[in-house]
Every structure is written in C-alpha cells, then in structure tokens.
Amino acid sequence: xxxxxxxxxxxxxxxxxxxxxxxxxxxxxxxxxxxxxxxxxxxxxxxxxxxxxxxxxxxxxxxxxxxxxxxxxxxxxxxxxxxxxxxxxxxxxxxxxxxxxxxxxxxxxxxxxxxxxxxxxxxxxxxxxxxxxxxxxxxxxxxxxxxxxxxxxxxxxxxxxxxxxxxxxxxxxxxxxxxxxxxxxxxxxxxxxxxxxxxxxxxxxxxxxxxxxxxxxxxxxxxxxxxxxxxxxxxxxxxxxxxxxxxxxxxxxxxxxxxxxxxxxxxxxxxxxxxxxxxxxxxxxxxxxxxxxxxxxxxxxxxxxxxxxxxxxxxxxxxxxxxxxxxxxxxxxxxxxxxxxxxxxxxxxxxxxxxxxxxxxxxxxxxxxxxxxxxxxxxxxxxxxxxxxxxxxxxxxxxxxxxxxxxxxxxxxxxxxxxxxxxxxxxxxxxxxxxxxxxxxxxxxxxxxxxxxxxxxxxxxxx
Amino acid sequence: xxxxxxxxxxxxxxxxxxxxxxxxxxxxxxxxxxxxxxxxxxxxxxxxxxxxxxxxxxxxxxxxxxxxxxxxxxxxxxxxxxxxxxxxxxxxxxxxxxxxxxxxxxxxxxxxxxxxxxxxxxxxxxxxxxxxxxxxxxxxxxxxxxxxxxxxxxxxxxxxxxxxxxxxxxxxxxxxxxxxxxxxxxxxxxxxxxxxxxxxxxxxxxxxxxxxxxxxxxxxxxxxxxxxxxxxxxxxxxxxxxxxxxxx
Numbered sequence: 229x230x231x232x233x234x235x236x237x238x239x240x241x242x243x244x245x246x247x248x249x250x251x252x253x254x255x256x257x258x259x260x261x262x263x264x265x266x267x268x269x270x271x272x273x274x275x276x277x278x279x280x281x282x283x284x285x286x287x288x289x290x291x292x293x294x295x296x297x298x299x300x301x302x303x304x305x306x307x308x309x310x311x312x313x314x315x316x317x318x319x320x321x322x323x324x325x326x327x328x329x330x331x332x333x334x335x336x337x338x339x340x341x342x343x344x345x346x347x348x349x350x351x352x353x354x355x356x357x358x359x360x361x362x363x364x365x366x367x368x369x370x371x372x373x374x375x376x377x378x379x380x381x382x383x384x385x386x387x388x389x390x391x392x393x394x395x396x397x398x399x400x401x402x403x404x405x406x407x408x409x410x411x412x413x414x415x416x417x418x419x420x421x422x423x424x425x426x427x428x429x430x431x432x433x434x435x436x437x438x439x440x441x442x443x444x445x446x447x448x449x450x451x452x453x454x455x456x457x458x459x460x461x462x463x464x465x466x467x468x469x470x471x472x473x474x475x476x477x478x479x480x481x482x483x484x485x486x487x488x489x490x491x492x493x494x495x496x497x498x499x500x501x502x503x504x505x506x507x508x509x510x511x512x513x514x515x516x517x518x519x520x521x522x523x524x525x526x527x528x529x530x531x532x533x534x535x536x537x538x539x540x541x542x543x544x545x546x547x548x549x550x551x552x553x554x555x556x557x558x559x560x561x562x563x564x565x566x567x568x569x570x571x572x573x574x575x576x577x578x579x580x581x582x583x584x585x586x587x588x589x590x591x592x593x594x595x596x597x598x599x600x601x602x603x604x605x606x607x608x609x610x611x612x613x614x615x616x617x618x619x620x621x622x623x624x625x626x627x628x629x630x631x632x633x634x635x636x637x638x639x640x641x642x643x644x645x646x647x648x649x650x651x652x653x654x655x656x657x658x659x660x661x662x663x664x665x666x667x668x669x670x671x672x673x674x675x676x677x678x679x680x681x682x683x684x685x686x687x688x689x690x691x
Numbered sequence: 692x693x694x695x696x697x698x699x700x701x702x703x704x705x706x707x708x709x710x711x712x713x714x715x716x717x718x719x720x721x722x723x724x725x726x727x728x729x730x731x732x733x734x735x736x737x738x739x740x741x742x743x744x745x746x747x748x749x750x751x752x753x754x755x756x757x758x759x760x761x762x763x764x765x766x767x768x769x770x771x772x773x774x775x776x777x778x779x780x781x782x783x784x785x786x787x788x789x790x791x792x793x794x795x796x797x798x799x800x801x802x803x804x805x806x807x808x809x810x811x812x813x814x815x816x817x818x819x820x821x822x823x824x825x826x827x828x829x830x831x832x833x834x835x836x837x838x839x840x841x842x843x844x845x846x847x848x849x850x851x852x853x854x855x856x857x858x859x860x861x862x863x864x865x866x867x868x869x870x871x872x873x874x875x876x877x878x879x880x881x882x883x884x885x886x887x888x889x890x891x892x893x894x895x896x897x898x899x900x901x902x903x904x905x906x907x908x909x910x911x912x913x914x915x916x917x918x919x920x921x922x923x924x925x926x927x928x929x930x931x932x933x934x935x936x937x938x939x
Contacts, residue, residue: 612778613742613743614776614778615778615780617739617741617742617762618774618777618778619778619780620740620761620762620763620766621739621740621762621763621765621766621771621772621774622766622788622789622792622795622848622852623763623766623767623792623793623795623796623799623852624763624791624792624795625763625795626761626763628791628795629763632780632783632788632791633780635782635783636780636781636782636783636831638782639781639782639783640781640782642782643781643782655782
C-alpha cells in the first residue's frame with residue numbers, strides 16, 4: 229500500500245498508465261518508470277531533501293489529470309499571451325496547458341541542422357535521437373515525481389543543436405497554464421547541445437488565471453564537449469500554483485553552463501537542479517533569485533557532482549522574504565575521488581523583512597578528493613541599518629531607502645544576465661516586485677504593458 | 692544655526708557624551724579634534740539622527756528641535772554628514788542615486804522635481820569643483836571605490852545637495868596627501884557665507900587646507916578646550932598626551 233493512493237489524483241494517474249500501456253506508443257522505460265513511481269510514491273516531508281516542502285496539503289486537493297495532449301495549432305497564442313520585452317528577439321515556443329502550440333508544423337528543422345519543437349513529434353520522427361538522450365540524466369528517476377514524469381510525460385519541448393552550431397537568437401519557451409479546470413500537468417523538456425555548440429535558452433513559467441494547479445516539470449540538458457548553454461528560468465506563477473521543477477544538467481569536457489532561476493511569484497515553487505560535471509574542465513554557474521511574500525514558498529535545491537578533475541562550480545542564490553513567506557535552500561556538492569583540482573563555491577544569502585518570514589538554508593559538502601578548493605556560506609539577515617542610515621541621511625525616505633537596498637541586494641544575481649534587454653526587463657520587474665506593484669503580472673513574467681508610474685524615483689532601467 | 696546644549700549620549704548604558712555644548716553659526720568652520728574613542732563620531736551621528744543612541748539634552752537647528760526629526764527630515768532640512776565609512780550600493784549608479792536624493796529633498800521643500808537638463812548641468816558644474824572623474828559617476832555608488840574615491844564621492848554629494856550644515860567625519864582618514872588636498876580644496880570652494888562646516892578630525896593636516904575659525908578638543912565625552920586654529924597647531928606639535936594629563 230502506497231501512501232500516495234490516498235490522494236484523489238492517484239486513481240487518475242493509474243488509469244492514465246493503463247491506457248498508455250494499451251496503446252500509446254512512445255519511448256522505452258515508461259512502464260518501469262511508473263513502477264518506480266508506484267514504489268516511491270510522491271515525495272514526502274520525511275525525506276531529507278523534502279523536509280521543508282510538504283506537498284501533502286496540495287496533493288489532497290482535487291485536480292484534473294491532463295492527459296498528454298497532442299500539439300495544437302488552433303490556438304492564437306497572442307490572444308492569451310504576448311511577450312513584450314523590448315528589443316528581445318527570440319525564437320518563441322509555447323506550451324499551453326502542457327500542449328505544444330504551433331503555427332505551421334510541430335517541428336522546425338533549420339538549415340544548420342537545428343531541430344526544435346514538440347518532443348512527442350520528434351520522437352515519432354527521430355526516435356533514435358530521443359532515445360539516445362531521454363532519461364539518461366535523470367539518475368534512475370531521482371524521486372517519485374521524476375518517475376511519474378518519465379512514465380506519463382508525453383508532451384514538452386525538444387531542441388537539438390548539432391556540433392559546432394551557434395544559435396545566435398535566444399530560444400524562449402513559455403510554459404503557460406490557462407484552463408478552467410484545476411490541472412495536474414506533466415511536462416518534459418529535452419535540450420541537447422552538440423560539441424562546441426552554443427545556445428541561450430529562456431524558460432518562462434506563467435499562469436494566466438489562479439486555478440489550483442500542480443505542475444510537474446522535468447528538464448534534461450545534455451551539454452557536449454566544448455558546448456555552452458546559457459539558461460534563464462523566469463517564474464511568475466499565481467498564488468494557487470504548485471510547481472515542482474527538476475532540471476538535470478550533464479556537462480562533458482570543457483562544457484560551460486550558466487543557469488539563472490528567478491522566482492518572482494508563485495504559490496509553492498520547488499526548483500531542483502542536478503548538475504553533473506562529467507568531463508574535465510567543465511564549468512557551471514548556478515544562480516538564483518527569489519522574491520517571496522504573503523504565504524508563498526520557494527525551495528531551491530542544488531546538487532553539483534564533480535565527477536571529473538579540473539572542474540569549476542559556483543552557486544549563488546539570494547532571496548528576500550517578506551510577510552509569512554518561507555524559503556529553503558539546500559546546496560549539495562559532491563566531489564568524487566579523483567576529481568582533483570576542483571573549485572566549488574556556494575553562497576546563499578537571505579534578507580528577512582518580518583519576524584514571521586522563514587528561511588532554512590543548508591550547505592552540504594561531500595568531498596572525497598584531497599586537492600580541491602571548496603567553500604560555502606549562508607547568511608540570513610535584515611537590511612543593513614548602517615546602509616539605511618546612509619541613504620536616509622541623503623534625504624531618501626524610509627521606503628525608498630529600503631527598496632534601494634533590496635534592489636542592490638538582488639542586483640548581484642541580476643547583473644549576471646548577459647542579454648541586455650532581458651537584463652533591463654528583469655531589473656525593472658524586480659524593482660516593481662519590490663515596490664509591491666507586481667504580485668502577478670497579468671500575463672507573462674515579462675509582460676509589462678501597463679506602466680504604472682513608480683513611486684520610486686530611480687529609473688532602474690537606466691542604471 | 693546649530694545650538695547643542697548639555698548633550699548626553701549613551702549606548703548600551705555606556706556614557707559616551709557627557710554634556711556637550713556647541714554653537715555653530717552661518718559662515719563658520721569648526722574643527723572638532725580629539726583622541727580616538729572620545730565620542731567625535733557619536734556626536735556627528737547624533738546630530739544626523741542615527742538610531743540606537745539614548746540621547747538627552749537639546750539640539751536646535753535653525754530654530755527646529757532636531758531630536759524630534761527623523762534622519763531624512765534632518766537631511767532635507769540641510770544637514771549633511773560625510774561618512775567615515777561610506778556604504779557601497781551595488782547596481783545603483785551615483786547619478787541615479789543623487790537624482791533621487793535631490794528630488795526627495797526638493798519634495799520636502801515643496802519644490803518640483805529637478806529637470807534632467809538642470810540636473811546634468813548641476814552635476815557638470817560640481818564635478819569640476821571637486822575634481823571627480825567622469826567615469827566614477829557611471830559606477831555604482833561606492834562599489835569597489837578606493838578609500839580616496841569614496842571620500843571624494845562624499846564631497847561630491849555634498850556639493851550637489853548644498854547643505855546648510857556639513858559635518859565631515861574623519862574625511863581625512865585613509866587619504867594620501869594628494870587625495871587629501873583635492874578633498875580639502877573641494878570643501879573650501881563650497882564654503883559660502885550662509886552655510887557652515889564642522890570638520891571632525893584626528894590630525895591637524897586637513898586643517899592646513901580647511902582653515903577653521905574654531906577648534907574644539909573633545910575628550911572623554913566633553914569639549915574640554917576651545918580656541919582658534921592655533922590650538923590645532925599646538926595639538927600637532929605636542930600630541931594629545933597633555934590633554935589626557937590635564938583633563939583625565
């Protein structure tokens with residue numbers, strides 16, 4: 229008897245699995261993955277890495293399990309969503325309630341060999357390509373939710389960048405939820421970078437309405453030798469949304485990764501990044517910023533495995549926690565025997581604005597090599613009184629002085645956004661969020677079509 | 692302009708100022724000198740309104756009871772404190788920071804916000820007065836600045852905000868002689884008949900450039916001796932030992 233059976237959604241899941249076995253012809257290992265889910269169940273708060281995020285309250289709610297839908301083309305995405313980052317030119321892809329939205333074809337194949345589009349369609353046309361990568365990084369399905377995603381996830385995004393191809397235009401994937409039911413969704417994204425290739429990938433998680441929703445997203449990023457991935461994840465979900473987002477990164481020799489997760493809003497958001505530095509000379513920069521208030525909860529988990537020598541990893545997570553909100557950070561660094569000359573750094577800094585805001589932060593270093601440099605640091609504090617005094621002494625009122633200091637605190641993460649238009653917009657979003665203007669921007673993370681005059685005198689966008 | 696009457700200040704039940712009396716009038720330059728740990732910075736902080744002190748006594752600034760005003764109102768009323776350790780604010784350029792400060796102060800006085808053109812003109816003019824390089828202006832406030840650059844930035848802010856009363860807390864500490872000269876010349880050029888300056892310093896050398904009208908020795912929480920610039924010279928020659936002997 230699995231405890232997960234008590235949840236209303238469970239019956240729908242088993243039904244979906246049966247139906248799938250009876251017909252749906254997709255990639256291997258799905259049946260095994262479902263069995264892993266059945267034996268592991270949903271992650272629960274007795275598990276060390278789930279101590280701070282208890283899903284049981286949410287899982288007890290009624291959800292409608294969304295059968296994995298075929299790609300859709302009869303949706304005018306502009307009707308529900310419009311990205312308005314000025315001068316932000318991207319190749320835009322959209323998932324609406326888990327379904328891949330397309331105009332002409334669910335697959336785009338470019339002259340340089342880049343394949344992008346619906347994961348499901350890529351599988352039917354190039355099954356060997358998908359099977360070569362899918363599930364290779366998920367570590368035997370890390371936990372019950374990842375197993376469930378491997379078992380039942382049939383929709384999602386796929387991009388393949390061949391060797392030596394540099395994708396100049398950032399690729400943007402908007403994961404939008406807008407439905408009248410309370411959806412339980414599984415989304416699987418697979419990103420493959422060939423040798424010496426380059427890609428900038430921007431993932432936006434949005435919701436348009438405030439229905440209860442449960443999103444279980446798993447991303448796999450395969451980064452081959454010498455390749456470079458710049459990855460941004462911008463999360464602006466509504467307060468009723470639960471999102472569990474698990475990203476697996478595999479880096480080969482001399483590969484480069486920058487991943488930056490910015491959480492503006494969300495009911496309960498859990499981000500887990502598992503980074504494997506598998507080849508010598510690989511480097512990963514893992515950043516995060518979370519601005520949390522009311523009763524929101526954000527849990528960032530990072531696992532970095534130094535499996536090869538001469539690799540660098542650098543983690544920086546910062547957050548501002550207001551009202552009754554709570555956050556957790558768990559930074560796990562593992563240096564395997566033989567991974568000499570490792571540099572691994574980790575830092576988590578938090579500002580608590582109220583007595584009732586909560587932070588749990590835990591560095592966890594396992595080092596099995598003797599010639600390494602590793603450090604970690606965690607701080608939880610309030611705004612610096614000396615700095616406040618300095619600003620007010622110049623005439624700034626209390627609220628502006630506080631806001632300026634919060635912005636300055638967040639800026640260390642924002643400054644690492646190298647796409648200028650995205651940097652500007654993010655900076656603007658952060659200042660609006662801090663100013664209390666933006667709880668949930670009406671649509672996209674970066675949709676700022678209505679420009680309320682800001683009380684704050686500084687035009688952050690021009691700094 | 693400023694009257695301090697029988698000012699007692701303690702922090703965590705430790706008495707720091709034990710009855711300070713001081714009067715500063717428009718057009719005057721006062722130097723407050725004294726050995727380390729005698730309460731010089733505390734005096735500056737209490738005038739500016741820093742929290743965390745227990746204060747008794749009276750500070751009247753242009754007819755207003757300063758002790759009842761919050762920090763920002765004192766700033767807007769014309770009090771400027773040049774910090775000994777200016778704070779770094781990453782991600783916010785000096786230009787934007789100062790424009791915010793100028794406009795907050797104008798708002799307090801019931802004036803319209805400064806226009807972009809007028810602000811640029813003001814910056815340009817003051818930049819020359821304190822010889823601040825343009826590239827410094829584009830950087831984040833104090834971030835990665837050298838000691839000299841931070842102090843120069845303090846004087847630049849003072850030039851832009853044009854306070855009635857400027858209190859410079861150990862502006863000379865950590866400066867080499869060239870930086871000291873630039874800072875001091877800036878301060879002298881900003882001096883006007885209607886404003887006043889209080890220079891807090893440990894050494895006489897700053898006073899070679901900013902000639903004080905009055906010199907006060909603060910020792911053990913009290914002003915134990917006042918005089919003109921010759922008092923500073925005497926301190927330079929003889930050190931503080933005689934003060935300690937005479938007033939301890």
